[in-house]
Amino acid sequence: MRIDQLNVALRARSSWEAMELGTALARRQPRAAWGAWLLASAPLFLLFNALAWWHGDAFGWAWLLLWWCKPLFERVVLYVLSRDVFGEPVSAWQALRAQRGWGVSGFWGYLGWRRFSPVRNVCLPVNLLEGADASLRSLRRRAVLSAAAGPSMLLTLLCLGFEAVLVIGALSAIFLFVPVELLSDSWRAAWELVRQDTPAWAKFGLNGVFWLAASVIGPFHVGAGFGLYLNRRTQMEAWDVEISFRRLRERLQQAAPLLLLVVLFALPAAYAPVQAQDTAQDATAAADDEDSETEEASGEEAPALSPIDPDDTPVGIFGDAPVDTAGFRQAVQRAYEDPLQRPTRTVTEWKTREPEDEAERRQRERLKREADAGKSRELAGSAAKMVALAMEWGLWLLLGVLLLVLLLTARRWLPWLRGSGRRKAVSASAVTEDSITLPEVVPPDVATRARELWDRGLPRQALALLYRASVGTVVERSGVVLPPGATEAQVLRASRRMPDARDRELFGAIVRMWQYAAYGNRLPSRDAFAALADALQAQYRWPA
Template structure:
């Protein structure tokens, strides 16, 4: 393993220092990571957002992008694993190399292990070490020991950062865009049915979510890779191995220099020939399987046999406790203090509690989605029953192009008392829409929805007119879509004053 060419300082680090190491590596190679990221994810994001718009479910595109994050996370791991040895690959090389990397762990992360809170730590193990199924389980139990809580807390922290970045964009718009230009821009997303919001707004929300994930997810994977390097350094003593190798190189270089000096004194031509031969040798490129998985090369058979025996040993991956009697005088002697490189176990307990809480929240979300799907299918299914049980769908008996009566309140009250309540509210709604258009000096298009009429009503300068117009539109929505009609007292309040008693609109 070519530890001499590694570009980071190998030493025992705490979990926070390991996360900082990953962040520093990402800052150093940001261009290589994000160029490969956008080269793969941007076309997929366009397809997912377009698919969500076509099927009428605006949240589907963003959900698909979030679900495929384990597939996208392969790119930062590959780039950083090469960049550790001072050679960051380009985005074309990164995309081409994905075919040669293992895919079994990625398929598991996209299915039953999608909600794994240790994904950033598990990903380098599955992609770089190339272990078999029998070796991967014991290896993972050893690798995650003492840092599983830190890996879980890293997942929760990055998830919160994504949510903060996502909602900050909308808060920025709400703070700096004038209310007259954008009135209640995002209310449709959080009230009643999200499908009532405009298509452009849904696409904008999906784009903001995609860029929030694109900003935070590489940081998350890089921090997990820093934890992985630190844990490998602790388990395999990379820092000690590297120190011995440097010592060996210094001694060999000193010996070569001594021999070279003697050779120059005796045979000057030999030094010149040795220099030419050394310059003619090409530099060997670093390969991931050679660096992270020396067992696959088969060059060091003794090391391979020893590693296989270690994996087959029943004691592998288990803590060993040794109890022995020590004389009191020896026990009281001063001993060097052990360096505690990890925080106490409180963080692991806290992370475990949050893990249980999030799994419970996931179960609740799945139940809500199932109920939503059942209701959605039930609303679209044809209603089979008696004709009297069918919902009245006629909006009004008046033609859409017919002029409104001069006495809008009287005509509405006449229809209401004759039992035609839906027609009465439809007439009152039409009159309210035209009165709002006349007051705002802006014509209402023929295909205007109730949401657009509400925005125009809220833009009125008269507070009393604004409240009455909103009340009439809401009353019509309850009657048209939920078959909920107002009482006699409520209809009398709507027919008193503007806009019902202003006469015909000019």
């Protein structure tokens, strides 16, 4: 892979920036990307829907098959984007024809067990563009997904959401052409059309809407996943650094002749000063030898001198002119030893001392501050002691009040503590369960029979008889057919259709009384039962 031919600015990006880069790549080649998708998907769409129309009722299978083949269309778009990013733009027809010779290694899994993978948008470039073996492909997918799995799954969910929005918007746009006064009827007719015997043309149109929505979002999905893939390769393999080094090498190669010329011209110039300096050093050494010979001849001992810069030597100063170097050297030495040439001085500074009263004042202020701080600490300690004492006395007072309350109420809790207290709770009377046996046909004198059952000690049977007769009246007056074994809630809902409010009120009363007795073992009093039976007999016109 020649990454120096990439026509995008490679750098380490965040996941969102990488997805934006991929969508920009798709927008840069709209004809090739969307044209390749349509050319690859339109024949399959027409074929599947034609077979479904011929079959009669298989449009759902047609949509499912088309959705299952989406990796085929994504493969074509990926080919367009991968060639464009290397500066080799292709048309839609060229991308479609190139699929015959493009590798299929590792692709068929996305039409099988990997079809439901939410990270297909990143793994598909790994399988199709790198061309590695199966074992290496698995390792590469794990490496790429180590930091891109979450953004890849989120990208898939976002694209599904956009497709759903496009489908719902397209279906809702149909009703924009319906007049407002006919809108409710149109909604009702559309619902009936969908719910009952949907015609073939409506199913074909719905599949077409699904296909168009997928065609609009599909290239963006592929491009964003390809951007994530490029970003992960840049992060793992430092493509941006490698490209920078390659460009630097190219610039150096272009400037190599110029650098060679500079080096060739700089070498003589750098060598000439070295020769001149060697010559000056040889002259200086010769002059020193001459001076030493002169001193030895005169019988004087030369004083110890510090190292002298060659530029300060007589040869460096006067050149080839004849100079008395021994006398000149002595004069220079005496000039260096002259104290007037290197003067030293002692500087004495006077500092004013603080007056005695100022020091005393500061001492008094410091002592005063310490005394004030001590008083503050004493006051704080005294306040803390007072608060602690008050809390202590408060706790003792609370304890005394608690003991007093316990002593005053001892006659209540002491027997209970000993286990011999008087129990006020009266044991509840045992509830006798009586089996409910009702006649198969409700007798005409329901109220009279119910009173007889109550007097015989069968209150639950009496209430059941009243409830059963009331249910029959509800069915008769509301016109609602109840299913067998209808619950009280179902019967109550049916009773709301009775036109008379008094009928609904009395039925609600008998339902509550029956539920209290049947499920809560709470029997009404004899007077309440008799009053309700009389009211039901008068309102529902039961014979006496």
